[in-house]
Amino acid sequence: MTALIIILLLIVSYIYWRNTRSLSYIQTLDGLHKFDVIMPTKGFHDVLGNVCKWPIMSLNESDIAEYVNGTKNLNCQEKMPPLAYLSPDGTLTLSHSIFSNDSAVNEEIACYYSELSLNEDGLQYQFGQEYQISPNAPVIVPFPQFIVSCRNATFHTKYLKAFVNFASKYELNDRGVARGFEEATMDNPSLAILLISSVSYNQFMRHMPMTLRFLEENDFITSTMFNKVADTSFQNSLTILTGETVQPNDSLESLEGTYLWSAMKERGCMVMLNDDIQYDGPFYRRSRADKFRPNVEYFTRAYHLFNHHKHIEEHSMCMKDGKMSAEEYINIWKEYSVRFRSTCHFSFSYINGLTQKSTQNLAAIDQVLRTNLEQMKANGVFEKTSIVIMSDTGNRVSRIANTFTGKVEERNPFFTIRMPTKFGRFYPRQVLNMQFNANRLISNYDIHAMLFDYASMTFGAEDLVEDPEEQVLSYGNRGLSLFRYSLPVFRSCADSGIPAYFCLCMDEKEARSSLFSENSDTYNSLYSQIREELLTNQTCLSEVVKHDNWKWVTVFTLNPMVLRGIRNEREWLEARTKPVESPVEFMEVGVMAFAPRVKSIPMDRAVSFLV
Known part of the structure; x- marks a missing residue:
């Protein structure tokens, strides 16, 4: 009886094989890790899909042409041999x-x-x-x-x-972990932040092509619509570090305990702070009245004070040994993470001198930053450390800030992040939210909330918010964590804690829009240009036609406060009675685009393509 059953099973199996052998192997999600099927960054939506209409500027606008010829070499002269x-x-x-x-x-x-x-x-x-x-x-x-x-x-x-010298203070055990601190793992990862002050999103895109290629090739997520919330570098960087609204003269003592590194220290991580600021910075003030001194394992303030006094050339960004000062400080940021790559660690390096007064100097560190990132990757830092490269504000003190383009760029700093290599396997939804939010309106408060989530590792599946309508400010004034929330398309500056005088969300000019109907020359000219560009550059499209329900041009301009370059309420009270016209209008036109029609496949052939 048993033999008969076996023979029958063999016969049925043979018949099944004969009827299905043309089918390809069926690969289900059970055989894949859940993070491997997540869409790549930029596959979610475009900047234009937001209710906040963002001013998309060319990298080479005519009004800033004289300010953006990047300095590739500062020509530092060696005045002291490298002994x-x-x-x-x-x-x-x-x-x-x-x-x-x-x-x-x-x-x-x-x-x-x-x-x-x-x-x-x-x-x-x-x-x-x-x-x-x-x-x-x-x-x-x-x-x-x-x-x-x-x-x-x-x-x-x-x-x-x-x-x-990072090798001096803490001995490493046989796993490469500093004694007295916790090991870096996916449940206890490290965080390395490099802040280059006074650099806008477009400025980074213009002057850092080699670094940008590295970022794109190594899964960095870059925020397009990062809108600053305050005037000075001091204020904006402190809001990112503490989540608090800070005034220029606020005491750092009042902020003690709110810094990101406090959360990192609570989970057994060591901390390094490094800056090149001469006087007041986000964690140091050269004042006896403000007695705050960060209680961290490495604080390189003495190193910089010495350099400023003895080693950096007067009115220069060069050291006497022929190196750029920014190069040395970026190298410190890298060496710390390389040394403690297996130890849970936090670093915040603040580079101020290079770009504070000039938009062009950024290009001088393009190769430097890329090389340091490559060395970090080659030494395994990327495995257990999140890398953040960002700015606090665009350039606000050089002559470019007086141009129309400069006023926009000043309000749109740069921000990019790369999570540890396997972070997405452990926290797929958090990374998915980060990717989704890349083209959403965000502020310093949101970045702090996200970094605080990471620093404290308090987020989890139970904390994620599915319904955008339920998004509440769970951190008080600290914004919405980009890990926890998929930010809604209708988010405004008011929702994000961005004052109106810094808000880049544009206003519609209805009177102007009414002039450009379907029959206007402007509408038809724009439609023709868009149609030609899409069909030329997007090979997946075969047809572009006018939108059925959008046959007009919508006109937008920046709000009057931004047009005037207003930076606080007092300035607006003095200037609001004076009319101001926008030198630039932004026009939005809708079209419908279609891919080529696919011929149907006969069913007797379709079985060969089952997956």
Whole structure:
């Protein structure tokens, strides 16, 4: 009986195989990881799909032509030979042979290292005891910040340079984790933020082509509609770090405990803060009245104060050893993450001097930033660390800010993020929301809420909001987390905490729109241009026709506050009675586009394409 059943099963199996062998293998979602089927970034919607009509500007508008010829090289001149070298493991190497082109090559030179730190009130740098270094004899330096000084017999200084040493303070265990801190994992990931001040979205697109290619090739998610909420770099960066609305003279002491790194420290992560600001910054004020000093593992303030006083050329962005100061500070950001790639860590590096007064200098660090990102990736940093590259505001103090285009760009800073390589497998919905929100209106508050979610790792499936109508400000004034929410198409500046004088959402000019009906020359000219461009550049389209329910031109302009460059309510009270005309109008036209019709496939052939 058993043998008969087996024979019958074999016969049925053979008949089934004969009837289905033309079918391809059926691959179901059960065989794929859930994140592998998520649509790629930019596959969701376009900027034009928002109720907020965003001013889409060319990278090369005519009114800014004289301000955007990117400086590719700052031409830093070497005024001091590179005598000392610090390796990532904290080994200091010194060689007098580097003086080969110096008249002092035969002089007797003595070199020393000493600790570099802040004094008691934190306002000045100070040196510790000197330790002599032997030429060509590597030495392990035990200090996180130190200087190397070389002098001849008459005590004339031949070399003086500061270093940041991440190998000194915390020993790594056999897993590469710093003792006393938690390991970086997908449940406890790291966060590295690089903020380059005074850089707009378009400015980054213009001047950073090599870096942009790297971002696109490595799954960075870039926000198109990031609208700043305050005037100064100080205010905007602090809102990102704390989620609070900050005034220029607010004390940092009142913000203690609200910084992103506080949440990171609670889950056992180490913290590094690094900046090149001369006076007031988002975590340091050169004032005895404001006694706030960040309680973190690495704070390179003494390093910068020394550089500003001794090593950076006056009125320059160059160091005496021939390097750009921004290059050195970006390198510190990279070296910290490379050293502690297996340790849960947080870093915030604030680069201010390069771009604060000039829009063109950004191009000088294009290759520098790309190279540092490539090194971070090659050393495994991307595996367990989220990388954020952003700005706090567009350029607001140079002459470009007085142009129409400059007023728009000032209000639209740059923001991009890359989550750890496997983050999407653990948190697919959060990454999906980030991708969805790439072309939605966001503010500093929203970015803080998202970064706070990440820093505290408090988000989860139970926190996600399915219905946009239920989106509430769960963080008070801290915005909507881009991880938790798929932001709605109808979001406005008021919803996002963006004051009207910074709001880039444009107003419709109904009187102007009424002039451009289907029969107007303007409408038909725009329709013809759009039709030709779509059919030429979009090979997947075969036909473009006028929209059945949208046969007119809609005209938009920026609001009067933005047109005047207003930055606060007081300025608007003084200027609002004076009429202002927009030098630029934005026109929106709707069309319908169709792909080629697909011929039907006979059923006797269709079975071959089942999947």
